[in-house]
Amino acid sequence: MKKKSAFNFGKSFQQMKGFKFYHIIIYCLLGVIMFGLMYSNVKPDEINVSIFSNAEKTIVAPHNFEDREATAMLRREAADGVEDQYRHDREKVIQQAERVHKVFDVVEEVQEEIQTIEKPPEQTTTEEADESQEEQVAEPVALTDEEKLSLLKENLVGQVTDDWKKAISDEDYMMLLKMNKAELTTLRNATVTAINNAMSKKIRLEDDVKAAKNDAVQEMQVYGNLPMNVRNIGISLANLAIIPNVIYDSELTQDLRRQAEDTVEPVRISQGDTIVKAGQFVDREKFRILEAAGLVNQSNSITPYIGLAIIISLMVTALAYLFRGIDTSIHSKNTYLTMYLLVFSITLLLLKIFSLFQTLNATEIGFIAPVAMGAMLIKMLIDDRIAIISGIIFGICGSLIFNTVPGAMNYTVGAYLIISAIASVLFLNQHNRRLTILQTGLFVSLINVITVIAMMLLTNRDLSGVSQWLEIGTHSTMAIGSGVVSAVLTIGILPFFEVGFGMLSTMKLLELSNPNHPLLRKILMETPGTYHHSVMVANLSESACEAVGANGLLARVASYYHDIGKTRRPHYFIENQMGRSNPHDKLPPQTSRNIIVAHATDGAQILREHNMPKEIVDIAAEHHGTTLLKFFYHKAKEKNEEMTEEEYRYPGPKATTKEAAIVGTADSIEAAVRSLNNPTPDKIESIVKAIISDRLQDGQYSDCSLTFKELETVGKSFCETLQGIFHSRIEYPDATKKKGDDE
Structure with a gap:
């Protein structure tokens, strides 16, 4: 009954992931989780204080702000000190x-x-007098x-x-x-x-x-x-x-008074400054500063929540942009989003839990937060770029979670968390063993210690006292613990994601490559020839994949299992006949065709029954694509001229990934080269080129992303590997003959 319920839940989950707006739901959940975990860090403290009363507790400034009234008063005093100008x-x-x-x-x-x-009047002549004798002379x-x-x-x-x-x-x-x-x-x-x-x-x-x-x-x-x-x-x-x-001079007077006002520095209250101590009397001046800080009647303020919502929206938008370009050839975007939601939530929840142990006397508890765990998990399960951006987001969230004043940001812890997370992503470039994760944790611990010491030196602290060295030791210990705890948690949590989501991580591949795996032992015991053939194909495929940037480890492990379908009828395949008569000599071509073709579908079915990763199942089903069984086709053609090629082709599908295409090509090349009596470099190169060209003309690479340039690189890799395997050897004399000569 329980098994049925689990099956129904898994089926329901798969149906839910196929929902059209599933990604929007995940983004909304991310935002809600971030808001819920950081809500208390921006919520203003409830301060019951009134004028002309004693403060119940010490009240500190929640942020940097300017005391505008005090500044205005000082500026007025400065302006009044300037005399009238004449x-x-x-x-x-x-x-x-x-x-x-x-x-x-x-x-x-x-x-x-x-x-x-x-x-x-002037004197006149006789003639003039005669002429004007009638006129009266003006008297002075x-x-x-x-x-x-x-x-x-x-x-x-x-x-x-x-x-x-x-x-x-x-x-x-x-x-x-x-x-x-x-x-x-x-x-x-x-x-x-x-x-x-x-x-x-x-x-x-x-x-x-x-x-x-x-x-x-x-x-x-x-x-x-x-x-x-x-x-x-x-x-x-x-x-x-x-x-x-x-x-x-009113203009000069006003200019000088403005200059005097400008010389007055604003009265600023820094974040964390004590405004009122516990039990201190709150006079008008103290109450005014509390009002300026927004600590009076702040219960109805929604601005901190709006600010938090905006920051969260920006971070979620950045993630949505990154997930648009994620490679979905292996898993769907919704699967990656679901894993990201879980990893992100676990990491943020751990940060919140560690912050609960924070006090005013130990604000650096954030140095032990295992933020590198989230970054490493995201890198191994999803993508490098998303892991780096997530490290930055973890730092931003951590600066709020580890704050000492509501709404403020602890930039010291935030920068430390960003450096720690990015360091883990950069160092974890070859995670082929679990030991590498531990090595990454130790490397992160070293980077954390260096970062902590650098941050303490930046504050120009006096390191001559014992207390200062004790503080450095405490912080360094927490920094080391952060890296180690991150590595341990990563190793512990990773298997749950691999099993729950069918993720094919490097460590999962390494586990599947263990010769003691039941399926590999089955191949070795029941089809030893096939096992040897698979190992040779694995060597060829891994080197070729690494040459073109594909997943070499996936190709190697998939090669081990690609012919597991042959275990159902091992003696019908020539590498397992060991000198026995070939049973196909007594069978009609159509029956032989059915047996040979079935090993691909049988192999995929066996792998699915054993809950093998989808990538390996796909490679087993696709490694022959829709190629033609030439030997049996020509044999059938001799008996029936009307026989078509389609009847003697593998059912497919064609290779959809580079790894599947390379494994299939390596499978054909290894079998062909092994059939040579004296494989020389020229013969090997000729066979490699012929098989790749034949598959290319047959359209077997049409569904994968291999380019012509990459096919050329793959061919060169095959030749180099095969020449190393089938190199010429020194011919040693017979041991018996050598003994007789000695006598």
Whole structure:
């Protein structure tokens, strides 16, 4: 009953693998498993903290972040420390001097106008007097001081401001009008010079204005060629003209304040920094930092899960891309995906289990994680490229699984896991014995120790203390354990995949090549000639496959079993007759044909009954393809001219892999060469070329991927191997004859 249930489960599983969207289901399962195992590593800690209370536990920063409020406060302080900026407006002195010039210009213009009005009429001749005797002669007009002052003030309108007009007394105006041009020019120059000299300095405050005016007064007083009352007019004008010449520069002030703000470094809180210690009072400042870190009211935050989902999606997408180009000549892509899902899940689960022993004081427990196990299994069962990419994915997942703060990544452990996994893939290039896996584990241990020491040296640690050397020793021990444990687990887990999925790994092939295998012993005991023939075919096939990049070990092992069908009727095959009469001499050609052809199908059936790998079964069934039994065909043709070749051909199928094609060719070549009485290199080469050419023309290579170039390489390999087997030997004298000669 149990056997039936197991059979039904296996049948159901095979049907499920044939489902159209099976690969999508596997990718989704990969994502779900990764998310489920890393969910707790990104889930924010539940922190019950409130302002003006004592913290229940020590709270550390979950990630690097900037304290924006503290940074803004420091920048405001830096900007406030920059004083208002002022600039010396040199155009002020020009403007004020121009006003003084306008006063003197107006005075000179009014003087000219007064002269024109008061100018006496010119003397005329007698003739002119006679002609204009009827006209009245204009009398000269003398203007009063009030009229002159009024005329001056009218002309000053629009030239100077009212405060200037009011600041100069009428007496000063009249004094200016009575001065000659030279005196006005001297006073003008003295006043403008005093203003220029006084305003060449920065004048900002009221005290600065007073000082500048005093300087102008002192300078005016040195002009001794001007009367005191005249100099006072210049002093009055200078006092009016001297004003503040420093103005507020808002643009410069803002630039300097921005520069001061830029010099302030942002206040950053590093991941792992302690924000509040257990039992410490949480004041406003501490609570504000907790809010900035996102530790307050974070139970409803979904951003960590979104980030995790995105990372997982990228990794699954990369795997899907790699699996698109995987070789499916041996197993289907769905079979490989199923194995990958199991290996990946086991590896990730082991990482998660080891992370449970992690504490804040021993964060490097990840150094013992056997990540190389997953990489080696994927390489041996699936593909090298996928194994390397998987090593990188293991490292990324490990950096999250072995983190100390939710959502953070432990880059040290992540890099260590990547190096460890890739090292195992690169070293495991010839896994022909179980011992090689152990050697790979030791090599990975060495690489792990070197990596751990390098990472510790990168942190610039002081290695003079005993504790530091003790730490190095502890980490190195874990690194060695990682490699050894990975190798042991790989050897232990690999057989389950080989049996469960019918995988033909190298170790499985080596086990099948053991002479003590029941089927090989059956061949040896029942068909010794066939056994010897199979060994010769194995030698030929292995070297030829390796020459064209095919699986030489598979070809060798398949050659051992390819003629096992002959064990059902061993004496009907010439290599097993051992001097006996040939039974085919007494049989009709059709019966002989049936017996000979049946050994391929019988062999495949026997191998299937013993649960042999599909690759070996296929080679046993395909090694003759649809070739013609020429001897019996021609024998039948002699009796019946209407006999067709199709009746005397093997049922096939043709070889679908390089290994099957090479084993079939080697089978024919070995039998042909063995039939030669004196096989010379030329004869061997001639037979090899003839058989390969005959099979090529017969279309026996049409279903496999062998190229013409590879067929040429295969032929050369066959010739070299056969010449080594059938090389010429030294002819030793007969032992009896030698004894007689000695006597």
